[in-house]
Amino acid sequence: GAVVSQHPSWVICKSGTSVKIECRSLDFQATTMFWYRQFPKQSLMLMATSNEGSKATYEQGVEKDKFLINHASLTLSTLTVTSAHPEDSSFYICSANGAKGYNEQFFGPGTRLTVL
């Protein structure tokens, strides 16, 4: 149990376009989802925390208008990178917390974004 999927697993896009990444909890309801960004050979950097039905809480330095997060249901959160540029190229990972009683985050497999 506690499986999190991400789609797509990798995406290549042109500069200036927008890209949407989906994060789904497959067998549990995720009250809270997290979005991380990971640069090569570096740790995970928390971008934002989203709770179902409310606005995401962004970490300092993360542009809200560039990285749009929607958590419309208890099993789906989306991250949209708007007007992507090459510096947005990175590995994006989501995680999810389940209902009461879960103490850990369950991580998705990640999405590799390359902006040309």
Added chain:
Amino acid sequence: AQSVAQPEDQVNVAEGNPLTVKCTYSVSGNPYLFWYVQYPNRGLQFLLKYITGDNLVKGSYGFEAEFNKSQTSFHLKKPSALVSDSALYFCAVRDIDSGAGSYQLTFGKGTKLSVIP
């Protein structure tokens, strides 16, 4: 504020030898501690966690970790390393006194483990 330190960027160990990946933490309250492993171009896989109880925690793939409150450490160990254990390992902490609604984890920078055949 909470923080995690993984003092070694890389650990090399011969196959069959014991391995240790170090982690120290800082929280204002009581910690939940986690170890995750990441293979290239993959997400994080959960290895083990310390919430409460026995200080020695056993996890997946033969890994274990010992919670040491006085030294604020949570080192990851395995008695006999395998080549397939080669990966990036992350230690993470959550302050359980930060509020019931907060599940935010703080990660260390990661330690690359290389097991040499």
